[in-house]
Amino acid sequence: MALYEHTFIARQDLSTAQAEGLIEHFQQVLTDNGGSVSDTEYWGLKTMAYKINKNRKGHYAYMRSDAPSAAVQEMERLMRLHDDVMRVLTVRVDEHEEGPSAVIQAKNARDERGPRRDRGPRRD
Template identity: 55%
Template structure:
């Protein structure tokens, strides 16, 4: 069986309980077709870059899947018919990540460390990184 990461976007007016029901429905489809679902993450309600089917926001959810391709195809087919699903994407991976995904990892300003000089003129001389001035003709 192959490993997949599957992300889908649900409409903004779907409740948290309805989102859990959607996840359980698609988890059931995977399991009926001989696969299994590992980690399930709810990334919450996030703003979209552009409107999708008149929605400005969407609920994001991630599922780690270990299943045959037929099971994933059936799940995607069912998603196409559901009006609550705005978009979905399935990506084949070599191995599932351990721990929380990048979307759930809390980034702190102190974790970034020193990023070096800002590039102000005082850091590298009068001309910055452009080099010496050439005479004009």
């Protein structure tokens, strides 16, 4: 079996619980077809660079899996048929990186820095 990283964007009008439910659904598709999912991340509702299907924002999700190619093809087929999924990206990798993805690391670094200082009252 090969190692894969999957990223998909769901419609903005879904709730967070529904977006996380999509992650669980597609994780189950992979496991039912002989694969395993090692890690999932919900990146949140993010603004996109351009509109997709009249949506300016989307729920981003990320999964790391070890699955046969048939399982990945079936999951991608179901994602493309699903009305709530707007875009899908699957990349085959040689090995999975340990720890959280770069998106989560950047978010944690922003949270640790605290509030921005330039947001105070103007001093003219």
